[in-house]
Amino acid sequence: MSGIEARDLSFSYGTKQALSAVSFDVAAGEFCALLGPNGAGKSTLFSLLTRLFTAPQGSIKIAGADLATRPRAALAQMGVVFQQTTLDLDLSVRRNLSYFAALQGIGGKDAARRIDAALDQLNMRERADEKARNLNGGHRRRAEIARALIHDPKVLLLDEPTVGLDVAARQGLVAHVHALAEAGLCVLWATHLTDEVRAEDRLIMLDQGRILKNGMAGDIAAGRPLTQVFLELTGAAQDAGVAL
Numbered sequence: 348m349s350g351i352e353a354r355d356l357s358f359s360y361g362t363k364q365a366l367s368a369v370s371f372d373v374a375a376g377e378f379c380a381l382l383g384p385n386g387a388g389k390s391t392l393f394s395l396l397t398r399l400f401t402a403p404q405g406s407i408k409i410a411g412a413d414l415a416t417r418p419r420a421a422l423a424q425m426g427v428v429f430q431q432t433t434l435d436l437d438l439s440v441r442r443n444l445s446y447f448a449a450l451q452g453i454g455g456k457d458a459a460r461r462i463d464a465a466l467d468q469l470n471m472r473e474r475a476d477e478k479a480r481n482l483n484g485g486h487r488r489r490a491e492i493a494r495a496l497i498h499d500p501k502v503l504l505l506d507e508p509t510v511g512l513d514v515a516a517r518q519g520l521v522a523h524v525h526a527l528a529e530a531g532l533c534v535l536w537a538t539h540l541t542d543e544v545r546a547e548d549r550l551i552m553l554d555q556g557r558i559l560k561n562g563m564a565g566d567i568a569a570g571r572p573l574t575q576v577f578l579e580l581t582g583a584a585q586d587a588g589v590a591l
């Protein structure tokens with residue numbers, strides 16, 4: 348399998364159980380929304396998938412490579428966009444990308460070709476020579492996604508990448524990343540916003556460290572507004588004192 352295979356993942360912070368027996372697959376060419384309210388366990392799951400934390404039990408395969416026993420091979424197939432921006436704001440977009448390429452052992456003409464290709468995929472080539480500081484939030488995010496694609500990964504992980512963006516920039520980013528999945532990439536997109544999920548996406552609904560639903564978003568919504576289904580299933584509306 349060329350995407351993500353996660354089996355029986357659990358994780359605790361001391362006595363606080365953040366994930367319980369989480370298993371799922373995301374295939375190549377799939378856009379999978381990982382939807383969960385605050386505290387659901389999305390960031391913890393990302394930390395396990397990116398090997399920031401070691402899973403005490405269960406297993407993770409990235410493009411067929413086991414993260415525990417073949418970490419280099421697994422991480423080489425992974426592009427990651429973290430919740431907090433990690434661009435150097437004083438450098439141009441191109442320079443940010445070329446530093447990342449150098450870290451991956453990619454240089455010279457090969458790096459230049461890959462950087463142009465990645466920027467084209469995000470429609471960012473025209474901005475290549477602008478300082479990251481001068482870009483708006485949406486363009487900074489697109490530059491970060493381009494950077495995550497330079498080494499040509501098979502899997503792209505994004506942890507709530509639209510936080511702080513206005514509606515137009517959010518929609519633009521969602522559309523760009525869907526296009527990447529349509530081109531064959533396996534995408535895992537963590538969010539707590541139901542309007543970022545399309546009916547044809549895979550949807551994994553996470554709450555209190557457990558998977559509540561895993562299937563096609565349209566099937567899970569079953570003709571009802573996804574927001575309402577999500578609020579009912581997670582009990583979030585009740586917690587917030589909102590009548591549905």
Ligand SMILES: Nc1ncnc2c1ncn2[C@@H]1O[C@H](COP(=O)(O)OP(=O)(O)OP(=O)(O)O)[C@@H](O)[C@H]1O
Nearest residue numbers: 360363365383384385386387388389390391392539
């Ligand atoms: N360092 C930590 N120490 C103790 N508990 C933690 C720690 N980090 C997270 N938790 C708890 O683990 C659970 C899962 O948190 P996590 O950050 O993974 O959720 P999340 O879905 O990413 O939430 P958000 O959308 O708010 O970022 C929560 O109950 C959280 O309070």
